[in-house]
Amino acid sequence: MNEKNQERDVYGAIADPTRRKLLSLLAESEELPLHEITPQFQMGRTAVSKHLAILKNAGLVVDRKVGRETRYRLNAAPLKEIKDWVSFYEKFWTDRMVILRSLLEEE
Template sequence: MNEKNQERDVYVAIADPTRRKLLRLLAEEEELPLYKLTAQFQMGRTAVSKHLAILKEAGLVDDRKVGRETRYRINATPLREIKDWVSFYEKFWTDNITILRSILEEDK
């Protein structure tokens, strides 16, 4: 299977700060056209489109044509994988902080 046919990894997709900002912008609005998204960055439409394509390959963004305009919306479902992964470590840190507190209390 060549790389273009593979679905992009969600972790790779959100690794870039520009793509995280795009997701945040899309989360704040129901749907945004490319020109409004591009206005939020100091880069051209082609660069923003490439970032959106990566998010789309990861399933994080959907698009639709309205006349000549392409509008984008967030699909947050794939973010659940990241939430679940982070939740494991949240439990790890909560448990360890509890242990540390009890050790510190014993030392008093």
């Protein structure tokens, strides 16, 4: 893992179910302000802000100020790192299933 990836821990950021729900919510919208995000969760504004900060540090969320309001949007590019990692195991299991199917057909 290079130095940049150590700074932003995409895996740690998506490990939490609340943060995964935040990502899904942001994926469905172009951009959302905090006051529209918070009611989607059973926690206060401060807790939601902390989760958004973790996602932002991982590069998964981008924010911008519009007046006094902060709006958040998804930046899905860092998820490619996870997709690439998972795809290795997808190939592993696909190969194993081919072997299993072959063995079952022989019997």
